[in-house]
Amino acid sequence: MINMSTRLTSIAAAAAIVLGGTLSISTAVAVDAKVLEEGKTLAFKRKDGNCLACHVIEGGEAAGNIGPPLMMMKIRYPDKAVLRAQIWDSSVRNAETAMPLFGKYGILSESDLDKVVEYIHTL
Amino acid sequence: MNMKKMTAMLCLGAIVAIAGQSVFAAEKQAAPKAEAADKAAAKSPESSGDNAAAEAAIAAAESARKKAASVDGEWRDTGKMIKKAQAALKAGDSAKAIKLAKKAEKQGKLGYEQAQAQQTLKMPSYLKY
Amino acid sequence: MKNLPGKLLLLSVVAAIAATAQAASEQPTPERDKEVFENRFKERFPDVAREEFANGVYAIDPIGRESWEAIEEFPPYELFIDDGKEMWDAPFANGKTYKDCFADGPGIAHKYPHWDKEQGMVMTLPLALNQCRESQGEKPLKYKKGSINNILSYIAMESRGEVTNVVIPEDDPRALDAYEKGKKFYYTRRGQLNFACAACHVQNPGMKIRSDMLSPALGQTTHFPVYRSKWGTIGTLHRRFTGCNKQVRAKPFKAQGEEYRNLEYFLTYMSNGLTLNGPGARK
Structure with a gap:
């Protein structure tokens, strides 16, 4: 049921965006194991997401602690879009953030950022 | 935008959503458009011969880099990207040159904006004055 | 009488506005900057004696300190x-x-x-x-x-045993200007990763980035030049500045150019009173 309602919300969101004339879908990938695996790789790699520099993640080694551990993400971010926005530009919610602006400053491409969001949201 | 196109896009949106892809955030707009443009440039058949466009893109990138540098806001890799773009152009790959130059131009603009936004020093709140 | 509370309120509002206006028009003095700066570290590391900050991250990292002390027995410098x-x-x-x-x-x-x-x-x-x-x-x-x-x-x-004592002479306003520029540099976010020097070394000292502990800004200038295991050799303070800027993906400035010299002026002033203990050894 949770899945179903998420899907419905997504459909609504997609429709709204299309009707608003600002379609923003880059690639039509399914959230399958491959996407999650790619997201994880991007999240762990130093040159890409490097989330482990500051966040503890289950299964990640040598993690830092500048930011909070990435866990219970579905509870903390019921809306995936909010999580995405936070990773895209964390300074919107906190001007004094120590987190890089992964989307706004192009550290991750939009499609890579999508994959990272998918993975982080499973934590 | 015509009706047919819109319907097609709506369908695409729905398919993607059903597949579970996340769709969101107004911020997303700008960048994917740029990416799409890059892809178009890469695929366009005449682009490999389009040296003038590549030269223009490199010039635009260089001026954005200089503008960022003028306010001490230049990023580390911007100059390198421009050099790579120039090398790609020399090697005849103008599509790659344009892609790199666009990326560099974006960095130049962002670095400039980043510095300009902090023109006046604002002490962080964790320092208790 | 009925109006008194209202008048009092008005009065205090006026006073508050005046105070704010004054604060806004006047830059804090370097002395005040230093006081606030030191308080930050006192608050964050209440058990660490002030003099200890001359030992950099090892003032706050007991595990790292052990291997550092072992290294210091046969100093690589x-x-x-x-x-x-x-x-x-x-x-x-x-x-x-x-x-x-x-x-x-x-x-x-x-x-x-x-x-x-x-x-x-x-x-x-x-x-x-x-x-x-x-x-x-x-x-x-x-x-x-x-x-x-x-x-x-x-x-x-x-020079070991001498004490950091940077002076900002009052008879030349350009000196204060150089200090202010160095200070602005330290608190300005730069690079693709959008970090200010202060984000790591004032906001988050003691926290870990991967397995490395972030050093406190207080005491950062006492031990140069420094032998860094990462470099496999010894390097200057401005080499270290260059490395930090590159790490946040900002284009570094010229060693001994105006930007880094002003930065050194500010940062060393913040460590006034700490004993010089260079050359140093760090990870």
């Missing part, structure tokens, strides 16, 4: 000190030596950086050494790597 002494003593082509430029040398590290009124700029030790060389007809040394670190190591060793 010793050879550089010996080579530096040779440089200090060896005559230039014209027969003169460094001593002819620095009569009170070699223990002079605590006199830098200082405001040079005549040249209208912050004078650092490496820059002064090169100005000396050039005045004696010698080629200047490179500012980040290489033999400048030898003579800096010798001078640092000879």
